[in-house]
Amino acid sequence: MSCPSDYQLDEYWLAGRPEDHPVHGHLEGCETCRKRLMEWEQAEDKFQKEVFPATEEKVAGRLSASRSGFFGFFTYPRLAAAAAVVLAVVLAVALWRPADREATYIGVKGTLGLEVYCQRADRVFRVNPGERLLAEDRIRFAVSAPGPGQVMIVSVDQQGEVSLFYPAGSVEGGRTELEGSTILDESRGPERIFVVFSEGALDFAAVESAVVRGLEETGDVVKLQRLPLELVQNSLLIQKGSSGE
Amino acid sequence: MDRDEISQLYRRLGPLIYRRCLKLLRNPDNARDATQEVFVRAVKHKETLRADRQCLPWLYRVATNYCLNFIRDRKPIDDRQPEEILKSTSGEERLDARRRVLAVLGEFDSKTQQIAVYSLLDGMTQEEIAEVTGFSRKTVGKKLKRFSERSKELLS
Numbered sequence: 001m002s003c004p005s006d007y008q009l010d011e012y013w014l015a016g017r018p019e020d021h022p023v024h025g026h027l028e029g030c031e032t033c034r035k036r037l038m039e040w041e042q043a044e045d046k047f048q049k050e051v052f053p054a055t056e057e058k059v060a061g062r063l064s065a066s067r068s069g070f071f072g073f074f075t076y077p078r079l080a081a082a083a084a085v086v087l088a089v090v091l092a093v094a095l096w097r098p099a100d101r102e103a104t105y106i107g108v109k110g111t112l113g114l115e116v117y118c119q120r121a122d123r124v125f126r127v128n129p130g131e132r133l134l135a136e137d138r139i140r141f142a143v144s145a146p147g148p149g150q151v152m153i154v155s156v157d158q159q160g161e162v163s164l165f166y167p168a169g170s171v172e173g174g175r176t177e178l179e180g181s182t183i184l185d186e187s188r189g190p191e192r193i194f195v196v197f198s199e200g201a202l203d204f205a206a207v208e209s210a211v212v213r214g215l216e217e218t219g220d221v222v223k224l225q226r227l228p229l230e231l232v233q234n235s236l237l238i239q240k241g242s243s244g245e
Numbered sequence: 246m247d248r249d250e251i252s253q254l255y256r257r258l259g260p261l262i263y264r265r266c267l268k269l270l271r272n273p274d275n276a277r278d279a280t281q282e283v284f285v286r287a288v289k290h291k292e293t294l295r296a297d298r299q300c301l302p303w304l305y306r307v308a309t310n311y312c313l314n315f316i317r318d319r320k321p322i323d324d325r326q327p328e329e330i331l332k333s334t335s336g337e338e339r340l341d342a343r344r345r346v347l348a349v350l351g352e353f354d355s356k357t358q359q360i361a362v363y364s365l366l367d368g369m370t371q372e373e374i375a376e377v378t379g380f381s382r383k384t385v386g387k388k389l390k391r392f393s394e395r396s397k398e399l400l401s
Contacts, residue, residue, distance in 0.1 A: 005369045005370060005373060006369070007305070007369045007377070010261055010264075010265075010305075011298055014257075014258075014297070014300075014301065039264065043260050043261075043264035044260040046263070046273075047260040047263045047264075048256070048260070051259065051263055055277065056252055056255060058281060059251070059281045060252050063246075063251050063288055063289070064247070138289075164379055167379055181289075204379045205381045205384040
């Protein structure tokens, strides 16, 4: 093989430098790359001796504090049961609303459901269309897919900035709580979250391109309720900003 | 994931993040601060993070984003020239590419900036960039081509 990139060296290092890795064979015959790898050894040494002792407590403290609650909400049976009751009530209310409201709930529009949940401090709530969310709010998703396939979740703000919230991931049909969560940044204004579904592979570049085209056509994320894509999809509009706005 | 697991994960992934941040920021103190911030962000946004090959694209993306924002938002804390800051042991032949990246980076959107850094600073292949960024290889190729053409115009 030709000299590996840094990325390949990282991969090799992370795997524990196994002898059957292609990079290992290359290193035996390439002095230049052996010297390059010294940079990895120095970084490892420096991190373990200096950086880790100086930062570990702070890092673990921040993550331990932030991780309790939101995911436990989905884990603990009693809270999950409570969530199911709340979900049923919210769904019933949603279905009783007038037909011209923006459709974003399971079964209301098409066959792809999108639920957005938000954790703010100790509170977890389901996000309604147009609801105002704040910087540092943590959101996560549940989707109801029409069958086995892939889902992807992206968002676009009024400035046309596209964010990938959930990369193409496989789901079975029915409701799936997606792994991972996203912490909202400090940008303000309307932002629309799209979920798309495909029985085949999803390509972020194609979805992103459709978002850009759609926004060019409508000029407004509020109006952009559907992407110009022949995919099963759904969306939810949120407002980002401070609670006082 | 409890506190012990977080610490173990940090010990495993920290060196990789630190080396990445040090390479981009060229300052040990900034790299140390960046390492903890990148790790916290990476774990917060991806609850299933594990120390295996699957986490690499994600870590690259978070670290590169963070460091590029850091470079954009702050002036270098030392008075070295950009060429010196970026000069590394990787060989003179790549120095021109680095100079070119640094000189014109601010003229491009954030996604093109990242792709240019991965290609010209890291020497990553288009397939690797596609894996890290989530773009198709075709899109990476197009953006690199556009970057190359536009940067030539800007520098001429």
